[in-house]
Amino acid sequence: MRRDELGDLVAFLTVAEERSFTRAAALLGTSQSSLSHTVRRxxxxxxxxLLTRTTRTVVPTEAGEQLAETLRPAFxxxxxxxDALGAMRHAPGGTIRITSTRHAAETILMPAVKGLMQSYPDINIEISVDNRLIDLVNERFDAGVRxxxxxxKDMIALKIxxxxxxxxxxxxxxxxxxPKPATPHDLTQxxxxxxxxxxVGGLYAWEFEKDGKPLNVRVEGQFTCNDVEMIVDAALGGFGLACLPDDYLLPxxxxxxxxxxxxxxxxxFPGYHLYYPSRRLASPAFSLLVNALRYRS
Incomplete structure (x- = not known):
């Protein structure tokens, strides 16, 4: 591949991700007309x-989307x-972006990152609280906690x-x-x-297992919620039985x-893990985060 061909691919991917020639040109430090000529070439x-241009936006065609999906992981x-090579010249620093559920962020992530930020003022941490399973590469996160x-299976998972x-x-x-239920079958009462x-928007089927035999039970009641803290509050209020991870409940x-x-x-079952792409070359700052989060029983 010639050098100009690689530059053309970088230009195309920037436009495809920004959905704008104007914003992409500003990021690449070139003119809009030059960038348009590069993509057309x-x-x-x-x-x-590869791109469908309108007066208001730029949208990748099907072929353009396939090319972007091919280029994105490589770039x-x-x-x-x-970034990792550049970090070798300096003290640990830079921004680490992490996606996490709220409870894991509060109980595991925050205690670790507070100590990290106090010890290393040049390390910046961004935590995005979200219950969705995030595509780390496409959404530009360094790691996640789930x-x-x-x-x-293609992620590196560290027990934390x-x-x-x-x-x-x-x-x-x-x-x-x-009366207290003696078996999961009693939950229908x-x-x-x-x-x-x-x-996924569906209701969680309560999961049980005994003697190696799994059993899932669909339950009914007055109250349904997608927030664990509110379910705990309802259970404390006597509105019924709740089934939740024990780290919410033990205190x-x-x-x-x-x-x-x-x-x-x-x-x-396996608890919280830090996960990140297997291709990721760890920066000094990220290595410090991994070490701070590593679970030591």
């Missing part, structure tokens, strides 16, 4: 229309390696918390009015608080505010 060379990898069983269990709980007041999953169980049941039906 690439289209002529490939014999394909991100080059950018990451150049439960281990939800991480894609203990194993967890899903626990079924209710308030002492609720159990003063209702109880008011249960449903969790609506943010990622309230120790205080006697919630009572666990069906514990012998609740096996452990």
């Amino acid at each position: 690439l289209e002529d060379r490939m014999g394909l229309r 991100n990898d080059i950018r990451s390696r150049l 439960l281990g069983e939800h991480i894609e 918390g203990p194993e967890m269990r899903m626990l079924v709980v209710a308030s002492p007041d609720y159990f003063a009015r209702h 109880h008011r249960c608080i449903n969790l609506r999953l943010a990622t 309230l169980i120790r205080e006697g505010k919630l009572v666990p049941v069906l514990e012998d039906w609740s096996p452990p």
